[in-house]
Structure formats: structure tokens, C-alpha cells
Amino acid sequence: MASALPPLTPGPHRARLGVISLVACFGGLLFGYDTGVINGALRPLSAELGLEALTQGIVTSSLVFAAAIGALAGGRLSDAFGRRTMLVALAVLFFVGTLVLVLAPGFAVLVIGRVLLGLAVGGASTVVPVYLAELAPYEIRGSISGRNEVAVVGGQLAAFIVNAILGIALGHLDGVWRIMFAVCALPAIALFAGMLRMPESPRWLVRHGRREEALAVLRTVRAEDRAVAELAQIELVAGDRHERLALSAVLRSRWLRRMLLVGIGVGVAQQLTGINSIMYYGQSVLVESGFDEQAALIANIAPGVIAVLGGFIALWMMDRVDRRTTFLLGFGLTTVCHVLIGVASIALEPGHPIRPFVILALVVAFVGSMQTFLNVATWVYLSEIFPLRMRGLGIGIAAFANWVANGALALWFPTLVEATGITGTFFLFAAVGALALVFVATQLPETRGRTLEGLETGLASGSVFARR
Numbered sequence: 001m002a003s004a005l006p007p008l009t010p011g012p013h014r015a016r017l018g019v020i021s022l023v024a025c026f027g028g029l030l031f032g033y034d035t036g037v038i039n040g041a042l043r044p045l046s047a048e049l050g051l052e053a054l055t056q057g058i059v060t061s062s063l064v065f066a067a068a069i070g071a072l073a074g075g076r077l078s079d080a081f082g083r084r085t086m087l088v089a090l091a092v093l094f095f096v097g098t099l100v101l102v103l104a105p106g107f108a109v110l111v112i113g114r115v116l117l118g119l120a121v122g123g124a125s126t127v128v129p130v131y132l133a134e135l136a137p138y139e140i141r142g143s144i145s146g147r148n149e150v151a152v153v154g155g156q157l158a159a160f161i162v163n164a165i166l167g168i169a170l171g172h173l174d175g176v177w178r179i180m181f182a183v184c185a186l187p188a189i190a191l192f193a194g195m196l197r198m199p200e201s202p203r204w205l206v207r208h209g210r211r212e213e214a215l216a217v218l219r220t221v222r223a224e225d226r227a228v229a230e231l232a233q234i235e236l237v238a239g240d241r242h243e244r245l246a247l248s249a250v251l252r253s254r255w256l257r258r259m260l261l262v263g264i265g266v267g268v269a270q271q272l273t274g275i276n277s278i279m280y281y282g283q284s285v286l287v288e289s290g291f292d293e294q295a296a297l298i299a300n301i302a303p304g305v306i307a308v309l310g311g312f313i314a315l316w317m318m319d320r321v322d323r324r325t326t327f328l329l330g331f332g333l334t335t336v337c338h339v340l341i342g343v344a345s346i347a348l349e350p351g352h353p354i355r356p357f358v359i360l361a362l363v364v365a366f367v368g369s370m371q372t373f374l375n376v377a378t379w380v381y382l383s384e385i386f387p388l389r390m391r392g393l394g395i396g397i398a399a400f401a402n403w404v405a406n407g408a409l410a411l412w413f414p415t416l417v418e419a420t421g422i423t424g425t426f427f428l429f430a431a432v433g434a435l436a437l438v439f440v441a442t443q444l445p446e447t448r449g450r451t452l453e454g455l456e457t458g459l460a461s462g463s464v465f466a467r468r
Contacts (some may be wrong), residue, residue, distance in 0.1 A: 101117070
């Protein structure tokens, strides 16, 4: 099916696709900033409001559990109302949640603000990758869709840098954490203004019977002959099936059920590496390893930098290396890093002068491996594997599972480290990584080099699960 399409050609349509992906990725930037800002804001916030380990976990995880609901609802709502419409609505929600946080008088309102931001973050985590995947040509779909995850880690790095600057310059002020949160309003405004000028997904338009609008959109991001041929291919697979698949129908289908379980497994496995424990509690981990608070705040920038660098390497890889190979390398390397962090924390006792630097280096290696081989690949993969009629539902459920696992770690990570230290925590992550390797090797179908319509046709017969 892919070979029937005219080849990609250069032209203004390629630049237009770049602009669309740039604007949509403000959603990823907001995702990253809002999940990363708590890393540096938590300690001054806790000191001012008198939070202890459990309430710290609640403040951190409230966003994450709300994101699980936002992911599930966002995918389904984007199926009903459109990908672009949802991104405009999410921009408004990001702004409102930020305003509530900045003005929060105490713990309860603070949690409400985090919940509002969580709903927006979860919605963005499902809608942005699908929007980009449905606009991108299959030859470069991985690098286009993967830009969102680079924006996510870019947002986290921005949060770490803002936290460090504000923490050092204004750390003596009680409300410094409010300023850290307030910065999020700027990309929310940019996303809202930008998406008002962006097109709707052509595949969503076809599914809703709006053929001419879909062709008009494709003509802005493809050469003329490619736009016409691609529209015909989308229509051939979509046929007259404009209705959305209910979850009950998915569960009755052997192959759809299996693909849904694959999506859930990929989403949960990515989170159980513990990556977001580092992104949320990195400063606390570094303090526990031996850094003082200000040194840890500065050192915490290093994982953010390596995450962005790894993201750009991942973008280069997405259209060149098979997804299965990328996942196997990623889970293999992160598991090795977990084991080494556990060993280092045993071999180098607290107070040893090189202990904090060794653990920092291993954390940086872990984050680099994660971002290069797993984070970008996970969200690209989830945006590809589901057929059009259940794409919002499928990625919504997979992202829901991802965020629930994320939330569980966010809630209990401080307690886990308090109970078992760095050693037990990272050995536990290593055991989960070994199980993830087995899952990838035995269950994941390959998606690189296939059109979304070709994948959908293969899923209908089950041939997509055959080893290539």
C-alpha cells in the first residue's frame, strides 16, 4: 500500500508541516514544564505550607492521576470533536490551572490547581501525538510525531533551569514557587493563539465525511499528486465506517484486543523504568546521594540536558531504526543503569566524597538511555498502532494506564526511598526492566515503514503481528 503513493518531494508544503508540528508541540512543552516544575518547587513549597512525605506525594501525584483521566477523556473527545478543537480547549485549561496554582492560599486549592493541570497534561499526551501522526507522511512519521516528546523534555529542562535560576536568585522569598508555576502561562497562550490558525487532521475529517476539507488540508502539507493519492488510500480503508468503536466492540475482536493490550503494556513499561521519579524527585534523590540542596538544584539540570540531547538523537533514529530494536536497546540499557545505581549506593557509603558524583553520572546515563531509546519511541508507537476508528480510544486507554503507573510512582516514591533507600528502589526498577525486555521481544509488532492505513489493514487480518 505504501509503494502505491508518489514519493515525497520538497516544497512549501514541507515547511508548512514543520510549522504545524512546531505549534502543536507547545502542548508537549506544557506537558514537560508542568510535570518538571514540581522538581524544584516542591522543597520551598513544602517549607512554606508545612508538607511532609505523604502530602508531598499527594501534591506531586494529583497532577499525574488527573492526567490519567485527561488522557482517557482527551482521546475520546478528540475522536468526537477533532484533534485541533481539543488542543485549543486544552490550552485554555492549561492557563486556568496555572492561575489557580499561582493564587492558591493553601494545600487544598494547590491540589485543585494541580488536578486541572493534570487533566490538560493528560489530554495533550494523547491528542498531540495523534494529531502529528495523522498529518505526517509515513516516511517521516516517526521524526514528526517524535518532536512532541522532544518538546516534553525541552519543557522539563526549561523547568529545571527556571527552578535553578529562581531558587538561587529568589530562594529567600516565601512565594518563589508561585513564580516557578506562573511561567507556564506563556506557552499556554502560545498554544491557544497558534492552534487557532492550524488545520484539522485530514484523517479525522475523512472519517467524519468531510472529504473536500481533508483534501484541502492535504494539499497544504503534500505535493498535489501525493495529496490526491493519499486521500484515496485513506478513503479506501475508512470506507463508510464513520462510527467510533466502543470498548465492548474492541474487546470482542481478537486482534484489536491484542493490540490494545500491547499499547497498555508499552505505556506501563515505559513508566515503570522510574523515569518520572527522577523528573519529579531528582533534587531529592541527589540530596539523598550526598549533594547539598543548592548543589542538587544545579546538578539536576544535567539529566534535563541529556534528555534533550537524547531526544534529538531519537528523532534521527525514528525513521531509520525499527521500533522493536529501539525498545530492546532502551530497556536493556536502562536496566543496566538501574543495577549500577543500586551497586554504587551499596559500594559507596553515605559521606563518601565521590558518592554523589557517581550516582549523578549514572542517573544522567539512565535518563540519556531512556530518552534516546524509549520515551520518544513510546509515544510515536502509541500514535501508530491503533486503527482510525479506535485511535482516540486506544491511545487514551494506553495513556491512561501509563499515567496511572506514573501516578503510583509519584505518590509512593518518597516513601519507597525513605523505606529502602536508593539501593532497594533501583534494584526494583531493574527487575521490572527485565520483564519489559521479555514483553517487547515476544509481543510487539513492527510499525516502521508502514502507512497508518497499511497497519490498519494488517491488523484486520492479524498479519501485523507476524515477524518481519
